[in-house]
Structure formats: structure tokens, C-alpha cells
Ligand SMILES: O=C1C[C@@H](O)[C@H](O)[C@@H](O)C1=O
């Protein structure tokens with residue numbers, strides 16, 4: 001059983017309104033989203049595009065519902081822009097998150113990512129040159145130190161369609177960064193990339209000491225295989241239903257929860273499952289995920 005004093009449960013707003021494709025769920029309001037998160041039994045949320053940009057306004061609305069902000073996605077552009085460009089944007093994001101009550105910032109290098117493009121996510125993902133590896137990892141080291149200035153932590157989100165996607169790339173990223181650069185372990189992206197859950201479990205086991213934040217994302221393997229066979233893009237896959245909540249897809253989260261428990265993981269576990277809200281009602285799927293987590297972990 002996971003310790004409720006150490007592990008808190010959140011859910012991401014991307015199931016209500018998808019910032020990667022804002023037309024998905026454009027009718028869903030911020031208030032509906034955070035109210036349904038609370039009603040489904042979650043006490044945390046990441047930040048979405050419809051959330052108030054004034055941290056005081058945001059904090060008041062979520063405090064009313066017993067929700068805390070636990071993290072927000074932060075795109076970095078070390079491979080495509082001068083370093084100052086990312087650093088300036090990071091400091092703004094860090095200070096906003098701090099005021100909103102979060103102590104974690106999840107970064108992902110987007111300089112040459114294809115996740116938001118029409119390119120085939122399996123065939124055209126970037127592979128970093130040695131020079132790019134140095135830019136990304138040294139950049140992250142600097143951002144982690146900037147996070148620490150405010151008593152915050154940085155975790156890196158490995159992601160489909162980016163240069164840090166496969167287990168070997170995650171190994172190299174962690175070898176080339178300092179220990180205060182943590183890993184945001186997203187189960188869905190690893191199962192998607194490798195085609196089996198054993199690879200995801202192995203990454204978690206190997207790097208549990210660096211894991212600072214967890215995304216509980218499940219996949220429908222049949223849809224992932226279709227994306228691969230038809231050379232589709234990441235976003236085409238999302239529209240088709242590649243992702244869903246834990247308990248609804250093909251991943252058995254039992255070994256994942258076991259590793260977190262055995263290693264005294266302390267932090268947030270965030271249900272994150274973008275799919276078309278017109279097909280998969282976000283509140284219904286939030287309840288489904290919550291019930292599955294309770295059954296598997298007791299939380
Ligand atoms: O953490 C995430 C944030 C999203 O914007 C992204 O595309 C999604 O797949 C994800 O895992």
C-alpha cells in the first residue's frame with residue numbers, strides 16, 4: 001500500500017481541454033474542470049491553458065475545491081534558441097508556479113520536437129547530435145539550480161517525438177545531468193515508445209532514485225500499433241484514442257505502484273490521459289481512474 005502521507009493524487013486538465021489541440025474540449029470551462037477533479041476525489045492538478053494567469057485568482061478558486069497545483073509543463077528550447085530565451089521564460093513560469101503553491105516544474109525540450117507536428121511520431125523523431133545533448137543537459141542543470149533558488153525542483157518529461165524518448169535516451173539524459181535534475185516518469189509515453197510495459201517498469205526500477213514526479217497515463221495498444229503501421233503523427237494518435245486513464249487501457253500498473261511503494265516514493269502521482277472529451281467524458285474517466293488507483297494502492 002502506498003503511504004497517503006507521502007503520495008498525493010492529482011489529475012491533469014488535458015482530458016477536459018487539450019492545450020496541444022485546444023479545439024478538443026474548448027467548451028469545457030476552468031471551473032467545471034477543477035470542480036469535477038475534486039468531485040472525483042483528487043487533491044491536485046497541473047496547470048492548463050484555461051486556468052487563471054493571476055496566481056492569486058487561481059489559488060482562490062482551487063483552495064475552494066480542496067485542490068493544490070502540483071506542477072506545470074514547461075517547454076524548453078535549448079536546441080533551437082539562445083539559452084537566455086528559455087531561462088527568461090523558465091523564471092517567469094517558476095515564479096508563477098511558486099505563487100500558485102507548486103514546488104515542481106516539469107520541463108521538456110521542444111526545440112526540435114515533432115510532437116505538435118504532422119510528422120510520423122515513430123519514424124521522424126529527432127535524434128540529438130552530441131552538441132544538442134550538451135545543450136539540453138547543461139541547460140537543464142542551470143534550470144534545476146534556478147528552481148532550487150526558490151526551494152523548488154525540476155523534473156524532466158521524456159516524451160514521444162522528442163530526443164529523450166527511449167530508455168537508452170533517458171539513461172543518457174540522466175547520466176549527463178546533475179542529480180538535482182529529476183525524472184518525470186510518464187508510464188504512457190514509455191509503453192507507447194517501446195510497445196510493452198516491461199520496458200517502462202525497467203526504466204522506473206533503474207531510475208527510481210531520480211524520479212520526482214509521476215504521470216499515470218495508459219495506452220490502447222491497438223491504437224498505438226495503428227499509429228506505427230500507418231505512420232501517423234502523435235496528435236493524430238491522440239484524436240484516435242491512443243491514451244486513456246489507468247484502469248481503462250492495456251497497462252497493468254501493479255508493478256509500477258509496487259516499485260514506488262518499495263522505494264518510499266514521496267510526491268505526486270498525476271492521472272494524465274488526453275483523449276477527445278466528446279468521446280470520453282472527462283468526469284466519467286476521472287472517476288474510473290480514481291476507482292482503479294484505490295483498488296490497486298488503497299489510496
Ligand atoms: O505531460 C504531458 C503534457 C502534454 O502536453 C503532452 O503532450 C502529453 O502527452 C503529456 O504527457
Ligand SMILES: [Co+2]
Nearest residue numbers: 157186215272
Ligand atoms: Co505526461
